[in-house]
Amino acid sequence: MNKYDVIISGASVAGLYSGYKLAKAGMSVLIIDRRAEIGNPVRCGEATGNRREIERFFPYDESYIARDLTGLAVHVNGSEELSVEIPDTGVILRREKFEQYIANLAKKAGATITLDETVTGLIESETGYSGVNSSMGYITGKFIVAADGAESFLGREAGLTSHLKPRDAYTALQYRIKSDKFNDGKMHFFSGNQSIPNGYIWVFPKDNGEVSVGAGLFGSHKKGEKAATYLDAFMAEHYANCKKSMLITGCAPIAVSPKQLTKANLLIVGDAARMVNPLTAGGIMNALEAADLMGDCIIEAHRKGSLKPLDRYSKKWNGTPRFIQKVFFVIKDIYSQSPDEEIIATAQAAAKFLAKLDRSKLFTLPFSALFPMIRLYSGRFIKWIPWLIKG
Numbered sequence: 290m291n292k293y294d295v296i297i298s299g300a301s302v303a304g305l306y307s308g309y310k311l312a313k314a315g316m317s318v319l320i321i322d323r324r325a326e327i328g329n330p331v332r333c334g335e336a337t338g339n340r341r342e343i344e345r346f347f348p349y350d351e352s353y354i355a356r357d358l359t360g361l362a363v364h365v366n367g368s369e370e371l372s373v374e375i376p377d378t379g380v381i382l383r384r385e386k387f388e389q390y391i392a393n394l395a396k397k398a399g400a401t402i403t404l405d406e407t408v409t410g411l412i413e414s415e416t417g418y419s420g421v422n423s424s425m426g427y428i429t430g431k432f433i434v435a436a437d438g439a440e441s442f443l444g445r446e447a448g449l450t451s452h453l454k455p456r457d458a459y460t461a462l463q464y465r466i467k468s469d470k471f472n473d474g475k476m477h478f479f480s481g482n483q484s485i486p487n488g489y490i491w492v493f494p495k496d497n498g499e500v501s502v503g504a505g506l507f508g509s510h511k512k513g514e515k516a517a518t519y520l521d522a523f524m525a526e527h528y529a530n531c532k533k534s535m536l537i538t539g540c541a542p543i544a545v546s547p548k549q550l551t552k553a554n555l556l557i558v559g560d561a562a563r564m565v566n567p568l569t570a571g572g573i574m575n576a577l578e579a580a581d582l583m584g585d586c587i588i589e590a591h592r593k594g595s596l597k598p599l600d601r602y603s604k605k606w607n608g609t610p611r612f613i614q615k616v617f618f619v620i621k622d623i624y625s626q627s628p629d630e631e632i633i634a635t636a637q638a639a640a641k642f643l644a645k646l647d648r649s650k651l652f653t654l655p656f657s658a659l660f661p662m663i664r665l666y667s668g669r670f671i672k673w674i675p676w677l678i679k680g
């Protein structure tokens with residue numbers, strides 16, 4: 290029987306970074322993933338924070354950076370309405386290289402990474418959980434980390450999350466193609482009720498003269514068109530003669546994370562804990578930030594031989610990080626019901642809000658950032674205030 294200090298289900302951003310941090314602190318760590326290869330397939334627009342933000346967690350390395358982002362452009366029903374240069378906006382990753390880089394750090398720190406194996410069960414004990422069942426058999430661990438993505442099996446088994454409701458899912462699909470069109474370093478977003486109601490199409494710059502072109506919808510669209518219909522129409526209009534890569538599909542949670550992130554010695558992190566920005570569906574920086582908070586708590590709990598320090602994980606996340614998620618949840622709700630003429634105002638309000646975040650410390654928030662939105666949406670924003678401050 291294998292025995293570890295920590296078992297982590299999921300070898301993607303949240304699981305790999307958690308494994309690296311905990312192994313570096315001297316704990317024995319096993320990371321299990323059902324994928325056969327780290328980082329593949331890539332189901333991601335690959336846009337993330339800038340080098341300074343990444344460096345808060347580990348050194349940035351040019352090998353995993355495809356391109357620098359230079360700003361933002363918003364198109365409504367085909368016409369470009371907003372185009373802003375934002376210095377140091379962020380970077381476009383080579384996501385598979387990014388994950389492989391973190392995996393190497395974790396391995397060098399002593400973590401074991403096992404691929405092509407699946408976690409299939411959670412074993413209860415008197416004090417919490419003694420380990421997991423997996424395709425490799427029973428494995429015991431003092432701490433169990435669910436970094437197993439949007440459908441988190443372990444999070445559901447522990448009762449911390451449930452199946453993702455259709456309204457809480459961002460469903461997206463994307464192609465990668467070679468083209469100069471909208472390939473100027475900015476992130477281009479296309480919205481508007483004629484182009485894609487209740488969602489957006491994105492064109493993000495990549496390396497080697499390529500762009501990724503994707504479409505995502507907020508929530509379920511049983512009666513409406515599917516994201517593929519809007520993406521195909523967009524491709525036919527702008528990239529009709531370009532050779533498309535394989536179509537990649539994916540789903541990200543766009544709910545707000547649950548308040549309780551731990552149960553006894555089990556902890557949820559990343560998409561498993563719904564830590565994605567509900568408006569942009571960006572979750573990479575949040576996954577790193579949360580894994581960092583969680584890692585500190587596990588290390589302390591291990592050192593003290595007590596589960597008490599784990600409570601601090603939920604408390605810390607429920608402060609500013611979860612509050613920011615809630616603000617973006619409200620913006621998303623307003624955006625998805627806005628008439629076309631308000632989309633630009635929404636984009637400007639979100640851009641101003643983003644510009645005011647102190648990105649050297651990812652999660653700090655000047656409350657003055659909320660005032661433009663309160664002014665802009667008056668009644669529609671004010672009705673959310675009790676929920677926002679409820680905690």
Ligand SMILES: Cc1cc2nc3c(=O)[nH]c(=O)nc-3n(C[C@H](O)[C@H](O)[C@H](O)COP(=O)(O)OP(=O)(O)OC[C@H]3O[C@@H](n4cnc5c(N)ncnc54)[C@H](O)[C@@H]3O)c2cc1C
Binds near residue numbers: 321442541558561571
């Ligand atoms: C189409 C799309 C575009 C996106 N674009 C962006 C973007 O541009 N920028 C950004 O910041 N974010 C983006 N995101 C979100 C981002 O990809 C996620 O937030 C991020 O991947 C979260 O990482 P994670 O480690 O929590 O989970 P995941 O990356 O989902 O990884 C979970 C891992 O767990 C493994 N796993 C699951 N169940 C089991 C099991 N039972 N046993 C073993 N292994 C298991 C899976 O194989 C997987 O490797 C996008 C998401 C989608 C769907």
